[in-house]
Amino acid sequence: MTSTAPNPGPLSAEELDLFNKWWHAANYLSIGQIYLLRNALLREPLKLEHIKKRLLGHWGTTPGLNFIWLHLNRIIRAQGQDILFVAGPGHGAPGLIASTWMEGTYTEYFPDVTQDEEGMTRLFRQFSFPGGIPSHAAATTPGSIHEGGELGYSLSHAYGAVFDHPDLVVACVVGDGEAETGPLATSWHSNKFLDPKTDGAVLPILHLNGYKIANPTVLARIPKHELRDFLKGCGYEPIFVEGHDPAPMHQAMAKAMDEAFARITAIQTAARNGKDDTQRPTWPMIVLRSPKGWTCPKTVDGLRTEGFWRAHQVPVDHMEKPGHLAILEEWMKSYKPEELFDENGSLKEEIAALTPPAEKRMSASPYANGGALLRPLRLPDFRAHAVAITAPGKTEAESTRVLGDWLKDVMAANLDKRNFRVLAPDENNSNRLNAVLDVTNRAWNAETEPYDDHLAKDGHVMEILSEHTCQGWLEGYLLTGRHGFLSCYEAFIHIIDSMVNQHAKWLKTSRETDWRRPIASLNYLLTSHVWRQDHNGFSHQDPGFLNHMVNKKAETVRIYLPPDANTLLCVADHCLRSRDRINVIVAGKQPELQWLSMDDALTHCQQGIGMWEWASNDKGSEPDVVIASAGDVPTLEALAAVSLLNQYLPDVKIRFVNVVDLMTLQTPEQHPHGLPDETFDALFTPDKPVIFAFHGYPALVHQLIYKRKNAANFHVHGFREEGTTTTPFDMTVRNHLDRFHLVANVIRRVPRLASKAAYTHQAVRDKLAEHERYVCEYGEDMPEIRNWTWPQ
Template identity: 65%
Template sequence: MDTSSPHSATETELALLDRYWRAANYLSVGQIYLMANPLLREPLQPEHIKPRLLGHWGTTPGLNFIYAHLNRIIRQRDLNLLYICGPGHGGPGMVANTWLEGTYSEIYPKVSADAQGMQHLFRQFSFPGGIPSHAAPETPGSIHEGGELGYSLVHAFGAAFDHPDLIVPCVIGDGEAETGPLAASWHGTKFLNAARDGAVLPILHLNGYKIANPTLLGRSSDEDLRQLFAGYGYEPLFVSGDDPQKMHRLMADTLDRAFDRIRDFQQQARQGHTGDSVPAWPMIILRSPKGWTGPKTVDGKKVEGFWRAHQVPVSECRENDEHRQLLQNWLQSYRPDDLFDEQGRLKPELQALAPQGEKRMGATPYANGGRLRKPLKTRDIREFAVKIDKPGDTQEQSTAVLASYLSAIFRDNPDNFRLFGPDETASNRLSKVFDVTNRTWMEEIRDYDEQLAPDGRVMEILSEHQCQGWLEGYLLTGRHGLFNCYEAFIHIIDSMFNQHAKWLKVSRKLPWREPIASLNYLLSSHVWRQDHNGYSHQDPGFIDHVINKKADIVRVYLPPDANTLLWVGDHCLKTWDRINVIIAGKQPEPQWLSMDEAIAHCEKGMGIWPWAGNEKPGKQPDVVMACAGDVPTMETLAAVDLLRQYLPDLSVRVVNVVDLMALQTRDQHPHGLEEQDFDAIFTRDRPVVFAFHGYPALIHRLAYQRNNHPNFHVRGFNEEGTTTTPFDMTVLNELDRYHLAQEAILRVPGLQEKAADVLDKLQEKLAAHHAWVREYGEDIPEVRDWKWPSQQGGGEVGD
């Protein structure tokens, strides 16, 4: 082993470091088991033990070992490190280390740095009214929720992008290493630019077992692991053993080697000496026993180095005298009197091992990204507006219009904004951003490649998991971003969305956590324009999943055209501590509202479009034709056009909904319309035919408390799809103009009998469409060439 680093640890330093590690282990065990007698000043009694033992010991001593050694690296090299704890069950270690370094007591004064605070530290862990058993928003220094198995490394890379002064040691458990997202995360180095980004130091922590089985990588030979990670492009460095004295020396020397490598790569890149290939960044493979330093056996069964160490190794300490004595012996093996003084404070020579101030990993502002967040520089959306003379006269690709706005964001925010997507930026018509930046690419670039560059700021990899994780890490460390994706495949990250929503919910209640920029999704290539790819690409259900979360966290927007999309995009990028879902089409489509009209409409969340209806002044309409989504809006207006042709005396009101959450009552969601305003739009007793982008049941779920909800008749995606024409997709799901017009006639009392001939004509049109599309493979001219009649256009958007 090369020990030539000028930072090499002395034997005295390592002896102190071993005591610090023992202190962290002692505190970790205490959190799992004790509610009193924290320093063992008297023999353990049943009442000192928690009645319910919850927590995970197996991974914790290894995490404490790494944390202690990283403290030495910080002190000696004056570095900013962000510790990402992939084995989320190692929460006791994360809490213990932040208490030892002083951060925990500063944030939570009740948990003071003495015996009284230690008792509170122990009692609160996995206890009603206390803290979770895993790394969580409540844990100082954490950006990674303990339940997020598989995402630690992708979060680490997201944190490192555009943070040149940050190094992110990321501990990956060998159980976590078996997940698909983690396996893809190793490719993050191909997107990491040493000249402008920070660095990630993966530490693969192999203790051999997960909950009840061996792990795949834990059983792999060193040579197999060396080949695997060399193939990924890393330089694997091994630290293996169970003798603490030898392991401390080996770990210290290995960390010195790794950080020397990182320093050299960054210096070369920042001096302009870039090589022809991605650097072989170091990564560490740490093999240590599961439950290291804990009981070797319990009741004659193997524990240390086996899966029985995973959770609570000694489980009957209240009722079983032998177990309680085993626990006492275990705790005393760490020699607490050698670690803490009479007042229960960490001894001064051990306190000196922790970094100071914001260099402490529990206090780093990189783990509290709102402290680093700078406002995004944006331009007036009117600069990018589509000029509208009359509703429906202009055809535009709405996402292409938004791309011009995003290009300006890139231009004005060179180190504070990135766009993430799974190889779909161009497909989603956002190519205008490539006028300003390129795709990030650190591998070989050939002379015929396009829009690839090491300093590109568009992050594309064909993995929704990686895009989501990169963006989360980027946001959690203080920056801004947007994730664009095909609507049907955003479901791949459902569980990641869940965890981020939970993180936001909890962190917003913690006064010490500053707000971070919102996680923004742009879902295009949506269900109604996936006619070319077919049924596998047709699914609008992500909205339903999102709306399960706490009302004050999520927002869903369905802008009907480009100007409303500009307002929504601009609004969402300026928010914080939210998850915003924007669904907008990429195909040429009619444009309805001027920018001033779009602003007024979006600020209200929904509204009446007087120019589209034919209501009599001062009278209620016969029917309300409502819509949410771009294709449903077009089909609704086409249906209204048919009704005005066939039944000119029928009084029709047209309502468009941009902000889906406005349908809920105000007590359900902060964007919900007040009851009187909702009634003024939808009436209290008239039929409402609602054309919706997604599954119809969702509208009923959102509006069920509204006065007129019994008269809501919703049409949307009914799980019918195939490879077909755009209009045929709406017909298959009965969301088309003909079905919508029929629905209106059927729902207005007494109209069905009077308009039987109109119903027949509409049915004939459906039959004609069916025959035509199967004969010619394109939509009928009446549909293909339809435009909103100019004599019906004009006028301001109402309220």
């Protein structure tokens, strides 16, 4: 490695020497994690038996991350700034782990990994090794809130972390490969939602090392002026740090950090002193251009390595090949470990002195263990918003509007704590949560017009037409110790499937990590759902997010299908009180019949599933059939089917069962909310037909109940991937979820009705034909459908 005389800059010659040593130590420890099982300090000649059999990990981004971490530590030591480090290139975990070990934090969290040669050996061995830790940043990585697999989400996580944390700066490293993703491209605009008075700041650090796994990166291959213009157009003032030679690079980065943090301080000071209240600030960012795999061998087997995609993962592989062992040994020794670590294998004191004070270490930041900062929400009594029910199925209400009235109270009760936000991808009012805007505004720090509606810098409703960005903001907000609620059109929540995957994995791992404290749950309200699409068509009709979520770990996922407003209120209150969960609530926003009083709703939701006696006629006898429902529209159609059966076939004994908590259908061995077999059989019987009206895809119910004794007798009606822009009732008819198809299936499944119910069967067939003619002529549902109520 070459070095030149340092350019004039913030670092003295002595500091420059120590900075190089700290960086070399971090690089050495990073390489050791990828390669070594033993002989950690190379005190004997390197042999094949010292090398791991499977070489796993990513070197290419790691030296750049080590470089950035070191320079952030300088700012912390000089200014006492609270900084959280988000590594967008999460596969650079060897560097993050090396830094946390050098700072002593890793040993505090994992006492067996001591700060000596023995501990260094454990540090190396565990990396990407059975029984050890993954090759990417994870919940087991001290100081991290960002899972290494979350490519494209780093910047939205960073902004979510600083909302309502005015003292925090998040240094967010954006990899140039990551910068090519859609989620990252949108999240640059998060600065238009940041209030410098009440929020913290994000310092994006775009790390251009030129290559992805096997190809150049776009932002590294466009002219510098074009890149600058792009970043300036996103609202940033880029500071460029470019080069290869460490000494001038250290000086340039130190200068860039000083400039960036001075600018952040100036922006916040002006805002907090009542100045600069009209213009959105231009925030600083740093563009670091350094070689891929910086400081690794320039070539291996005559092929370019440093500064090329071959350095992305393991620059020197196939260690049995002639010369490779020597290349690795020479590479590691180039850092001069004898000058970095003492005889015990501990980091030398003068290098360790670059570590910030214990309470300011990024590796031990309380913001990175948000559960430790979490305080319960003040939750007003939701019962005050109960819809008055004098009799089932007589009163109409918009369930999500009722929920919105309660969320307004939640927002008002917590505004002074600044720890609750409501998010939606441009759909808050469409989802009938308008009432929250009575107590807060939409967050907005871009241009405004006099006629704009509820826009303000300090608003706590977050709307951007990007599901990715909303999800990322919310995750960052939750992971740093706050609470939130995200509503979305049901069909488009799929856009964040991969993001919620990673959050679910994070929650699983964090539960298994002793020092991680529980965080507030990730709460979804899915509305504008498959069965009610007044303005939209087939593209907006997809309930499949439920299928996606049930495959996550049972201790993490909860799915709720409240049939009316009072049950929705009960469920929402429960979800906001929960921890370490992903709660999915599906509820319609259109006017719909209401079924349960608040007292009945409380009882029903506490159990998650139950018989509705008022809709059943089998008390004191065995039912001929069980009619079950899960979801608001399925419940309406199932109850309408019951009323038709009571009218046409009054001697049929019917038991009506409603499911609010979908996971009760599983066994207790499969899910903590699963019903015991005896309870399940008491509800659904061991052997009678069950006609199940379900909100989603029918196969999902079969998947959940396959272990139950009566599983073969379940006949599920749900979404059959039939849709268009049509009337509400026609959507159910097209998918055989309507009352008439349900009645026909009862006749088909109850053997004694085969001939007795022939005229009833003909009657429902006639009604289906009449329905088709009517909607095609008038463009709305028949009056008897539109005006139907539960008969008393």
